[in-house]
Amino acid sequence: MRFRFTPPHLRRIGIVVAVAALIAAPTAPLSPAVGLSARSQSTTVPASPQSSSTVWQAQRIKAGGVTQWIECSGKGPLTIVVVAGLHADHHMWSLVLPSFAGMTRTCIYDRPGLGNSPNRKPHATVTTTQHATELHALLVAAGEKGPFIVVGHSYGGLLARTFTAMYRPQIAGLMLIEGVGPNDDVNHYWGEGGDLVDMWKSVKAGGALKPSSLRLVVEAAQDPNRNYWGGPSYGETKADLALWRKHQREAANLSNRSTFVIVNHSAHVIEHDRPDAVIAGVRLLVSAIKGHHRLPACALGAYGVQPLC
16 A cells, blocks of 8 residues: 555554454453563463463563563464554464464564553654564563564564564574565654654664565565455545555565465455465465475465465
């Protein structure tokens, strides 16, 4: 989409979060009785009713100058790090997290002012570079070590690009789900959790990730003009949508080991509409990295159209 306007999925982000929270089964909340120490509290909670046997360790940690909530589960040589979109928290991912943790170590976190993370004090103007630095500090403080597979949605996709560019030696794989990219024409500031995100600086930071042999999966929506499949249209122009789709396809050029799919029956929040496609994409990455083989470029055809195949 053309991002001179606030993108449609962000203009109506209240609808996005409300719908996802109602439909997706959330993880159990962390007790509010927490302090601000380096590792203030740890609790064991079930990930979701879909996988009550999956045990998640949740804690709030002060690191990198902010306090953020992080929840991890699973075992394996790789660690999946899930990065939510603007205004979105861990609840948006509850349909896929149990499956992720069944494959390998998996962590989800909430940025300051979202979900179970307290507001940044004082509020500030931030960038993906700052968010990436805070995420890395959080992972270090939590004792989570790479190699990482970074999975980012929407604004989280831009943050995932920045994080990968900054900490490339620790990154084994990247998955972009309807990710904002450096070529998108964005408004200067987007609001989140009481902070302002300087998007002009952020898209520049995301553009620092250069093409490489990094294993990459890009999933685009069949209908990015809605936040959920069958929902009301945002009313964007055909030109705006064509440009957004073009940039989604271009994201696959970040790697010569990439897989690109336009997921059938999906709107912008693919992890809600087609959790099976998201799970399949992550499984593909995990398998390729563990097996030390190239990412099959055309392996996701069962979930949608693969124009590059």
